[in-house]
Amino acid sequence: MTSSVTASTPAAISISGGGLSFGERTLWSDLNLDIQQGEYFAVLGPNGSGKSTFLKVILGQLGLSTGTIQVLGGPARAGNPGVGYIPQQRALGTNTPLRARDLVGLGLDGHRWGIRWNRRHHRAKVDELLEAVGASDYAKVPVGLLSGGEQQRLRIAQSLANDPRILLADEALLSLDLHHQYGVSELIHRYHQDHEATVIFVTHEINPIIDHVDRVLYLANGRFTVGTVDEVMRSEVLSELYQTPVSVIKTNGRYVVVGGDENAPAPLDGGDLTHSHCHEENI
Template sequence: MTPAPATEHREPVLSLRGVTMRLGERTLWQDVDLDLARGELVAVLGANGSGKSTLLRAVLGLQPLTGGTATVLGAPVRRGSRRIGLVPQQRLADDGLPLRGRDLVGLGVDGHRWGLPLPRRGRRARVDALLEAVGATRYAEAPVSTLSGGEQQRLRIAQALAGDPDLLLCDEPLLSLDLTHQAMVARLVDEARRRLDLGVLFVTHDINPILGIVDRVLYIAGERFRIGTPAEVLRSEVLSELYGAEVDVLHHRGRVLVAGVPDHRHHDDDAGLAPVAADDHRGGAR
């Protein structure tokens, strides 16, 4: 497949060429080509176990590709790149963890800093600016474990933006959130990509909360894939061909319902990406 050209003829933020991933004898996806432009949001869809989160791990340099190449701004992907920010799945913090909202965001500020740290005043100002950008100033001093799932996701978005990334990876960030908080997270990601001119790769089970902000869809199913606008990909005939089975796509009041998708559940792609530290993204460092 021919990837869509990057907008404004600029170098793509992320470029995938013939990327293939096999785990043992199982092929998750193969020969995927994609150019992700600055300011573009591509949703990654597919059944459980299709390899959506594994694709993000490969872009993070945490999972070696079986074939093909992946580059970020022309450089091969590598573990710990500050050019990449990660918003992970929503996971409630441990009740015993003595971490405030500003501390969680501060982990992202410090994540790639070698040698002398930022002066205390400069670091605090940076954390305050990030908190304000995601509307989290009011619980900066609150223990993270006392915050709701949606409030914690605000902080994780701020943390992901702390390293001034060029590429933002979102790994099921809406999971376990109610509709109101799903809409909030989608809005914050959209605002960040427009304000900072980010490329965004957004893994999700349900496209409806982000349907209004998606530019293109990468749909993975049974080793194959389709790339295009939501209107081009989310069609009964396209998904039926991908799955080799009858799949119905229904459009109603601006929402999309996909029915009859075979479930390829497999342990390798169900866990998602945990937030990770300094050189491997734990704590959301890029």
């Protein structure tokens, strides 16, 4: 793993006393966290723990219940051009009236009304983005005819349209086969390295990105822990977090997490679990 983080680098995201609640339910509280510029940061946790909600707070789509957040030195706000966002992978319908390059182009001016004046510049930038993610060969293909992995490459290209300093990935590997998981992971890692960007990667499966991650935020049951992968992915740490026995097995540099009660015999590679069983995250 390599990182461009240095002690003198200003924090890309700073949360002080952060708490988030919905009615009587608290997702987390008293979160004090600095994510440095250039850091590769993973967010793990079971369904409903607030991983995707954490990204919504950074995006300015949802406010904290308590505490403050700073993003690139200012308050979190919707539409911040310094923040790119890769949404969860969902298949597009076969009748979607967009070509691959049209979908990528929405990242450049999809938020604007009116006629596109500088078409030459727009075409050139779209071509550049398509090439960057290895999608040039199917630039004119209707998006609904592409595989899930190909569609996800387009979403990455779209998220990079403004050369963001922070790149948020919300379950970017969901529903992809192993080959496309590692391909998409490598694209994000390459942008992280080439642009010294901060990456915040929400995932249920840390193994495809484990070689890139600097630190982990693990959310569960209103609790959290932050540290390096080796500090967090330990039996005693996750058992305390879940308040139930959890076994973490490391083999060949990869993690398997197993619930500890009699109803939880099935292992899950580097993923997360509920109190009673292991399962794959799908939000």
